[in-house]
Amino acid sequence: MAIDLVLRRDWSARAPHGDYTQLESTKGVKVHYTGGRVDPGIVSDHDGCVALVRSIQAHHLDGNGWVDIGYSFVACPHKRVFEGRGLHRLPAANGPGLNAGHYAVLALVGSSGLVEPPDGVLHAIVDAVEYARELGHAGKEIKGHRDGYATECPGDSLYSWVRRGAPRPDGPTPPPETPSFPGRLLSYPPVTRGEDVRTWQRQMSRRGWELAVDGAYGSQSRDVCRGFQRRQGVVDDGIVGPVTWRLAWAAPST
CATH class of the missing domain: 3.40.80.10 (Peptidoglycan recognition protein-like)
Known part of the structure; x- marks a missing residue:
């Protein structure tokens, strides 16, 4: 071998x-x-x-x-x-x-x-x-x-x-499945807390953004959200709504 x-x-x-x-x-x-x-x-x-x-x-x-x-x-x-x-x-x-x-x-x-x-x-x-x-x-x-x-x-x-069985990466990796939007806006202030916040933070961390995966949507998460929104060409309001949530999984990584 x-x-x-x-x-x-x-x-x-x-x-x-x-x-x-x-x-x-x-x-x-x-x-x-x-x-x-x-x-x-x-x-x-x-x-x-x-x-x-x-x-x-x-x-x-x-x-x-x-x-x-x-x-x-x-x-x-x-x-x-x-x-x-x-x-x-x-x-x-x-x-x-x-x-x-x-x-x-x-x-x-x-x-x-x-x-x-x-x-x-x-x-x-x-x-x-x-x-x-x-x-x-x-x-x-x-x-x-x-x-x-x-x-x-x-x-x-x-x-x-x-x-998935640890396959060799001979072809393009399929995009990860997007979890359902949690039904509420993630915003700051005040701090929004919950597992939906942690799920979004974990995905942004996987994409290479620097933020704590702690389930608390504060100023750091808002700033990351704004940076990501600007990169995707959508309104940079720092709020994770349905569009920003979907893009966190669906948008191509750069």
């Missing part, structure tokens, strides 16, 4: 802080995202991917006190796969009691910034899965981190792809 594997020595990985627990086989692979902001600039700068992987390892070693980076592999936008703990070694990222079941593959996308996985990331994930199956005795399962563990990881967009 073909895989563009970045070995530990090639990304200057630090030595582990102890011995790994060995794995003979797994049921498959679980897919993760960073859970924080990922700079969209890494799409055109592979050095940024290397720096990010190093920073994640440093956080896991020095912050979490783990023996090494918690992931088996890391998939980057350039269709490259970083060797983390690698094959036949217990990962740490799946959650207590769940690590022995699956290898852990991190996609370099986050909850803000770069939130939609580029095709190169998806190809790299599939390459890592096939590599783990061929040489690491991984089973057929491909799951998200949230399967069996209470977390938002790997994010809605990446999880939707996993649920």
Whole structure:
């Protein structure tokens, strides 16, 4: 099989802080995202991917006190796969009691910034899965981190792809289905709160807008709404009505 594997020595990985627990086989692979902001600039700068992987390892070693980076592999936008703990070694990222079941593959996308996985990331994930199956005795399962563990990881967009069977992106990705308009205007002031606000905020974050996904439509959400409305050529009143709601899902990403 073909895989563009970045070995530990090639990304200057630090030595582990102890011995790994060995794995003979797994049921498959679980897919993760960073859970924080990922700079969209890494799409055109592979050095940024290397720096990010190093920073994640440093956080896991020095912050979490783990023996090494918690992931088996890391998939980057350039269709490259970083060797983390690698094959036949217990990962740490799946959650207590769940690590022995699956290898852990991190996609370099986050909850803000770069939130939609580029095709190169998806190809790299599939390459890592096939590599783990061929040489690491991984089973057929491909799951998200949230399967069996209470977390938002790997994010809605990446999880939707996993649920579709993690296909290679050989064709255009269909636009996400637009949820029904909630029946009320989202506006500020005063602050509008609710799950409909959170749904809209999450979609805008997936589109690359910087805002907190907290279910509270305040000044930050209003300003993002105005910027989005101007980009779409509609009245920039900062109010999420039926038209702005629909465009959040239906308008092409730029």
